[in-house]
Every structure is written in structure tokens, then in C-alpha cells.
Amino acid sequence: MTTDIRVLDSEADLIAAANVFRTAMVGFPPLADLSPGQITTLLEPGRTFGAFVDGQLVGTADAVTSGLTLPGGSIVGHAAVTHIGVLPTFTRQGVATDLVRHQLRDIAARGEVVASLRASEATIYERYGYGVASSSQSVEVQTARAALRPGVGTGGPVRLLDTARAWDVLPRICADNRPSRPGTVGRADVWWQALRMRTESSTGPWYVAVHGEPGSESGFLRYRPIDTGTWFVSDQRTVVVEDFFAPTTEAYLGLLRFLLGLDLIDRVVFWMLPVDDPLPLLLLDRRAARVTAVHDETWLRVIDVEKALTARRYAGSGAVTIAVNDTLLPTNSISMAIKADGAERTDRRPDIQVGVEGLGTVLLGGATWRSLAVAGLARAGDPAAYDLADQLFAVRDAPYAGFYF
DSSP: OOOEEEEOOSHHHHHHHHHHHHHHHSSSOOOOSOOTTTHHHHSOTTOOEEEEETTEEEEEEEEEEEEEEOTTSOEEEEEEEEEEEEOGGGTTSSHHHHHHHHHHHHHHHTTOSEEEEOOSSTTSGGGGTEEEOOEEEEEEEEGGGOOBOTTSOOOSOEEEEOGGGHHHHHHHHHHHTOOOSTTOBOOOHHHHHHHHHHHHHSOSOOEEEEESSTTOOOEEEEEEEEOGGGTTTOSOOEEEEEEEEOOSHHHHHHHHHHHHTOTTOSEEEEEEEETTOOHHHHBSSGGGEEEEEEEEOOEEEESOHHHHHHHSOOOSSOEEEEEEEOSSSGGGOOEEEEETTEEEEOOSOOSEEEEHHHHHHHTTSSSOHHHHHHTTSEEESSTHHHHHHHHHTOOSSOOOOOSOO
């Protein structure tokens, strides 16, 4: 079977590709009631690929241009990969492999340093060089028990925002207050457009609260109630926090106090928090906050090993040489000498050998080199090399992006 991969640019093809993806995901209905030209506001031009077999569109993949923050604060070119799907009648025939390989070559040609995605299945993307670089946790808080410690700060002022203004204000808050945490991804305009379409087409109320004075806000949260059919008689009235953007301690505390102080609410459920979030420590009764799930978040693919390791910052002392093997992008297979003051390409004999998927796993500091070794994803002649590498790759904050794309 021959698969033809090409860029999609017509409105009809883009809608068809979106519906191929939705069919592949099973749980999403087809797109309906789009206004003329609307699909082009949801996708970045030139980045949607279609896979054709005998003239039939059977698979798709696209991406959005953004930046990703590495440890130390450097922001590198990044492709936010999404909407990879193949019709169920054409799976396991190499279509997805052709699509992803084509997309990786395109990302490399664009000069982007890394790519990342959110995986619908955990067994697909490692074969293409992606590794789990960050995780998030879902946390449920029983508000009646969630008294904060006396020494916890108050944060700044929080106010509700008219939801009609959200799509002007929230992108500005993100752009003006980009977190320094590794794994942060810039939210592109097309992402905001897609979020707006999903939010405004859903039923039920939703709310936005912002932190800070008008015009200089530094954080926000989006939340909504669930199970409202029995709202007036329920003893477990729950709001779900869909987006908790609080890059400073002041914004975090102000928004948290607002949430925990909502009248009528028995439970607050955070869909996505960093795995090192301090919330339980802030509570007099730490059991009022319960982790209900931990999810793999960022699947990271290093497209340019040299640029990624050069842009990253390191801790500790000593030096280690790492050889990276990339079977899909052979020119990306190189060795790098890494020490506290930086990294550079080298021909020196490596202390550690690792596949590009393993490098993606440890690049942001979300996993250790020693854990890679235990998993068989890294090899060293002297196990002490893992300790040196772990000191160099250590980070202050766990990597985290905090949203889906």
C-alpha cells in the first residue's frame, strides 16, 4: 500500500481532516455548524498533513508553532503536535508511521528544537522518539476541611471576569506572565480560538476569575460546576478547575483562597496541577486534599540534540559525555560533553549512551538518569556516570505545562 502525504490547505480538506481525527478518537462527534472560513482560524497554515491512499484521506497530523521553556529559562522553538489520527479501517498498515516520520522531517526543516504532544495511548509514540518529560496530578479538595495555615499569605485581589471578555484578557495574561517553570509551552492564537469554540458550544455555566488589578493581571482560573441536575439538594456540590494559571506565589495564593472560599461548594477538583504543587502543605488538615490521579503530560521529542542541550542550563559539578542515538533523524545522533557551565559537541568516548526518547524523558528534569538505566533506556560502563548526570540535570521545579493541545 502506497501512502501519499501532503499539506492540506483548502477549507474542505481541513474539515475532512478534522473529522478523520475525530473518527479515529471514537469519542468525538464530527465538526458541525462551522461558519465559512472558521476552520482556518483553528489551524496554523501549512502544518496540517493528510495521508491519502488511492486518493482517499485516511489519516492526518498537525502542529502549532510555539516555544518551550527549558531548565534555566531558555525558550526554544517548539512544535505543539496534535490531531494525529488514522481511520480505523486503515490502522496498523503503516499510515501513522508515514505521517509521523514526515512530520518529524518537516519540524526539523523548520529549525524547531523540540516537539511535544499529549498522547491518547501510552504505547504509540516512544517508537518515534518521544519520551514522557512531565506529569500532572488531579487533586480533589474537601472545602469544609480545607482551612489554610495561619502563616499562609493572602495573595492579591481576585475578581470575576465577564466571560465575554475572557478571550481578550486571558491570552494577554499568559503572554505577559510566562512562567519560568521548565516545560512551559506558549499558548498560540489557534489554541485560544479552539478553546473558545469548545467552551462556547458546551452547555452549562462556566466562570473566569483573574488575579491582580485591571490591566496588570498576573493569573487566572477557569472553572465550572458539574452534576448540576441535583445542585440544590446535593451535599457534594463540585466545581472543576479546568485551567489554573498562577505563575507567582501571590497569584497562586489569591486564586486558591478565592476557590476555597466559594459559597455552596463542597468540593474543588483541580484537573491539572504540577506534581510538586504545595497545596497539601498549606492546609491544616492535609488530608482535605487528595490526589485522585497522576497523568503523563508532556511527551517530548528532541529534534535538535545539540541545540537543546546547549540551550539548557545545568547544576552541580563534574562532567559527563552523553551519546544520543536517533534512528529516525540520523543527523541528530551525536555526542555531547556536559558540565555545569554548559554543553558542547564532542568526539570523546561517551560515558552514557541513550536513545532520543530517553533524552526527551530527562531533558526537563522530570525523570532521573538512574531511572532510565533501570528501565533499560540508558547504558553506562560506570554506573557512577548516572549520579553525575543526575546532579547536572537536577531542577528546582518539576516540569509542567498545565494545558492540553
